[in-house]
Amino acid sequence: MTALELSASLQKGEVSAVDVVRSFLDRIEAMEPKVKAFITHTPAEALQEAHAVDQKRRQGESLHPLAGVPIAVKDNICTEGLRTTCASRILENFVPPYDATVVRLLRQAGLPILGKTNMDEFAMGSSTENSSLYPTRNPWDLERVPGGSSGGSAAAVAAGMAPLALGSDTGGSVRQPAALCGLTGLRPTYGRVSRYGLIAFASSLDIIGTLTLTAADGALLMSLIAGRDPLDSTCLTEPVPDYSGSLEQGLRGLRVGLIRENIGEGFDPEINAAVLQALELLKDSGATVEEVSLPHARYSLPAYYLISPSEASSNLGRYDGVRYGFCAAEGTITEMFSRTRGEGFGPEVKRRIMIGTYALSAGYFDAYYLQALKVRTLIRGDYEAAFKRFDLLIGATTPTPAFKLGEKTDDPLQMYLSDICTLNDALAGVPSLSVPCGLHSGGLPMGMQLTAPPLQEGLLFRAAHLLEQKRRPIPARPHLEPGYPAGGGL
Amino acid sequence: MMTIDFGKEVDYVARLARLRLSDAEKGRMAGQLSDILETARRVQELNTENVAPTSHVISLPTAFREDVVEASLPLNRVLQNAPAREKDFFRVPRIADGEQDE
Amino acid sequence: MQYETVIGLEIHVELATRSKLFCGCSSAFGAEPNTNCCPICLGLPGSLPVFNRRAIELAVMAALALESRVQEKSRFDRKNYFYPDLPKAYQISQYDRPLALGGELAVDFPEGPRRIRLERVHLEEEAGKLLHAGDSILGASYSLVDYNRAGIPLLEIVTAPDLFSGREAHLFLETLRAVLLYTRVSDVKMEQGSLRCDANISLRPPGSRELGTKTEVKNMNSFRAVEQALNYEAGRQAQILSRGEKIVQATCHWDEERKVTVPLRSKEGSSDYRYFPEPDLLPLRLEHSFIEKIRAELPELPGARRGRLQCDYGLEPEEAALISASREMADFFEAAAREYRDYRNLANWLQGDLLYQLRETGAAIGDLSPGLLVELLALLDGGEINRPTAKELLTEMLKTGQSPRRLVQSRGLGRISGRETLEPLVDQVIAANPEAVESFRQGKEKALAFMVGQVMAMTKGRADTRQLNQLLREKLA
Ligand SMILES: [Mg+2]
């Protein structure tokens, strides 16, 4: 059931919030041992919230449409009194004394939180294999990765363990797992959702996004979490439109640009075909389609792997063993700092801290970091030009469907390349959404990426919704039942 | 393209970043970082002479909060995650010669 | 060989806001450890900074007062380094786009006034405080951290190398302090650490325009220490140079106990702060109108005011300097002068008795209304009270805030006059002092003064001297 369907049932009184939460807890009990999507489970808290919602509904209080619809939250989003680890040893026992703004909004609207989901450590990775605890598995094929870094959130929704999930996207960490798990995943415009309480990886790129079964679910959740926050001075102040209300408006007259760099050579042929097929659907709906080039797209990977580690090297300086987190106390203060950080961070995090420290250090700053910021300007220029001609840009979300666990862990660069299509939008700060575009012959989902001008999330949901409507009856869920053999696909 | 030898830099950068690395880690890292930097260095192919850097992708009027005192955290919440505390302070190891703040 | 000493100062001033620069925690001094802390100033994961409007206003006010050019667009950067008092392992500061550029401050040196140029004025955040178990940082076996100060707004003022001795540095700081107090930008209490000063110092042959190799002197905890430390350091450098050796660029600590500067061991890569634009704060954009509104609020500054006090009230330069040294004192003077025309007498009372009483009682000038002092002086001038009574009344006025006229009435402190009151006292004194009466009659005027004194003693100095003299002469005639 989608969140929208659950919401309708709850509002009609067909089910209670407690029933809903119980059913998801049962599903978690059955699926979680295989999928390992969560780091922390919060069944008691979820039931308590559900009780409260049911009571309010009985008393006739007006409730948010999502009241009683449970949600899973990525473990880099702070929850007051509830362990928030970033899947890192260095934060394994960290209990935030405050709620992230999005979590506060979830609580106010009465969404029971089922737990905190697994991720690549500090959101650095594309497979959730960089979690310090355990990798999460793709519910469509348990031998494969769910993508990352929001792999736990994606897997939880794909496996039916949660109807909704929050993730975070720095260079593709919502969209890539959405594509690999057959979900709709939105990276909003930079600043559209408050970052307050989102544990920083690369602050100029980080944004909280939604992972849902449908565009309509995403629209509903996004309406709740988007908007101005006095605690985040990089938060956009424009009023939040009614994303759900405009879903059915269609795409007549819409000008769609097919991004030449995000399709074709180097991409799985079935993905290419699926994207082209989706374009036909858009044309049938009255949109016009032309090719477009983003000439600096090929520089997004190098620019991203300078900018994000540079900011990360600074953001992660605070994990020094003094105020919170893991501490290896021994010797002098510098020895304590170095041991704490050397033992507390995993290999990928250390690599990025090293790259970032290097790129910012005296003598290299201009050639690496500053140059990357200038390239970022050129990349943004590409989008400005493209959006003069087009309302929507389209391409594949990933070059291939989900890859096997362990396939890329020894080669960081190969891993980085799995985000090749998602980095560019992130650097430009524009909203970007991955929507399922069919199943690969191997039974794995494929995703297609839609990109809109800043603040046009509504258009992304509208286009994704139309594609979803036109493409049924493609099975939207993995057939992963208890006892079903791993790697079963369809 | 000329390869970058990161081996020489690893020690300096690790010290700057306060990361203790084992010899094995350093060896592995030198190779991986050289590869990554080689890729990253492609940004240098572009002529950016008249291009301004982008450090923020959005532009807004400055957001202010008013100068009003709000409740701080209760002391037990301030210290609840402290790895080492003494009385109402965070406790840290000794600061050796050459480690002082500038 | 003689050398010329060249000094540039780097001053950090805590701004007088109620709350911190990026969060709502109180910035009050002296709270219990770690009680003014929140997720933001503790640098907890996920927290973000938001500007305190007042901090920006005060920084702009200071910059304008120092004739520094306030930038309509400035930027905040991260200065990255590891230290336990720095919660985020970076300080939010301003690097290459500071709040204000340039500036000047006119300072009166013994040889005459000179304008000291400023390089820049910028805003940054304060760090926490370390306490060391043991007598010094290096002897301690461990340290304790209190983050109450972390995140307090800090103004950094950097001067050009325009100062030529420890004494000049001291005078510059005094002048700067007065400006900061006038503008109410900071309470400037060095003992509470709300003003700190580091210095760059180098020597060069007289007449040379090039700067020599500098050292940086830190840990000077008073204006006097700044003067002593810089004079010491100049001497130390001169000795090295006259031995034909070279100065090594280093950071030196002033040792207040031993009165020496001690070069610190330099740490490898210590100055690689990896500054980069703070992604969590957008560039600070100040509307022209925002800046102009603050400019309009700028009070008359101490230098200008001193000149005006001389001109408008005919005060001597020293008097004007003393009264204009504090904005409150000068305001008090001018308010009183509106109702009291003997400006010199008023000035005398301010710098003499009033200042003395304030020091004695610990009262602030704000505790006394200027009208009350005027009332007191009028009573004195009109002969209704005498000078000792006036001083007594001043103490009382500071304590109770009551009007001197009321005090005189309620406590019977008025001048004792009138024949019927004084005559019995005079008679008593004449009866008790036959020798004095005798010597007066033999023409010794001194004896009369003695008898006046006796009556004065009996009336606690409140008898009307003129009437008393007259009455005595009459009785003894
Ligand atoms: Mg500073």
Ligand SMILES: [Zn+2]
């Ligand atoms: Zn605070």
